[in-house]
Amino acid sequence: MREIKARKFVFTGELEPEKTTNLHELIEGAKIMKDAVVAANVTDNPQSMAYMSSLVASYTVQKESGLEMIYQLRCSDRNRIALTSDLLGAGHLGIRNILALTGDHTSLGDTPEAKPVFDLDSSQLCYLIRKMVDKGTDLNGNNIHDPPKYHVGVAGNPNCVPLEAEILKLGRKIEAGAEFIQTQVIYEIELARTFIKEMERYKCPILIGIFPMKSYGVAAYFDKYIPGVHVPKHLLTDLKAVKDSDLDKSAKEQKYAEVNFEYFVPFIQELMKTKAAGVHVMAVGWESIIVELIQKAYGE
């Protein structure tokens, strides 16, 4: 948040704990991108799949890598009592940033029979966090000894149609206390520009979400299964050409990276000309691309 407040153009990364007790890869990933990003999100049961606790992963990876984490917290799986409890724990563990999310519906995950909670939504979670930090109380006004200190952000969806409904909703989240917004993945620079312009009324820092694709398979899966987001056809064609080429594995990896640079470097450079506060790079498991993307965006 310090960098955002200083009006620097910042980058954040993303780490995803999986169905494992091992955090080795996440720690290594965090170390790779440490000098390029200001922080990295740690996902919380994404798509309603039960993965390792985001809080535990946030704490451990932050401690081991020295990179600041953005602890993602969903309302899908916890009521306000459990959320408050986890938030107090996060305060104790030195978590500095929280991304308050409503979360995907439980029926969309790998345990679809689970009871969905949604006692609070993301704006209400924001409101709870602000009460804890600013007033030193829980949602009901009960005092907290040694209240926590952290920043709270929310997610925004520039792909929403009608966009005005999303913009107004984000207004509510900001009213509830959101300090920054990280968006869903965008591929169209015009859409990013429109969103940033529409959001100007709130003066809340926005980090635009991008998704570099490690292979054609990842891109095709993303295009097909991630709702509302379509990978531009020419980008898919370029990635497919790499897949179908006769290159060996490492040459293919290099070529995939080049296709991503070709698309995202100008994209990021265009974003730098807008009022966006930065870019949220969701390159889960491909941290080296984040570092290179940023270097190239700065012409290094």
Place this chain on the structure above:
Amino acid sequence: MIITKEKTIEEIYSMLEPHKKILIISCDGCVQPPRGLKQADIMLKLLELKRKLENKGFEAKTTTILRQCDDDITVSTIKPILDHEEFDAILSLACGVGVQIVAGIYEIPVYPAQNTLFMGAKIGNDYYEKCAGCGDCLLGYTGGFCPIANCAKSLVNGPCGGPIDEKCEVGNYTNPCAWIEIFKRLNSRPDGIELFMKFRTSVDYRKRNNPRKYEEKVIEVERTNI
């Protein structure tokens, strides 16, 4: 209306397996699709056929009740029957409310023929959930479209990040996103944006903690001649 879906005939057969003389009671109240005397007679025929095929003895009768959920009406309807004739089981075609009223009157085992689904409306040939009985109606502020019943997450500050082309991700994009629908309805009203922007800090779930009861206060009004 209360929407129900008939249990599989196999489950109904299985529940009634130990019983020889069954009273099938339908309901003429709000339950939909209709679960009246006609449906009770069809059920009787099905049970008869099954028992006949198995060469097992079976006797059944049907009757109907105006509203099985009304204790007074149900008692006054079935008491004359059960006081004069012995049955060893009752099969109720009503919703879960009606089944419980019947089950509370006699010690005869009572079985449900339906799975009770929701409070809903009939639109075209289909039934849709429209009210979740949350105990704190928001319809006056949401353009007459309920976010509790119509939003998969029952959000009071929607929409979430899930809708595509105005459709909800839950249900494979066949249902409208409740909050986009609310936005569209409010957007054309002079006070609409203010209503849409209203931030609800939390929901008081005590209003829907079960079991709930409502005690109607009887107010006596003295008639006066004007």
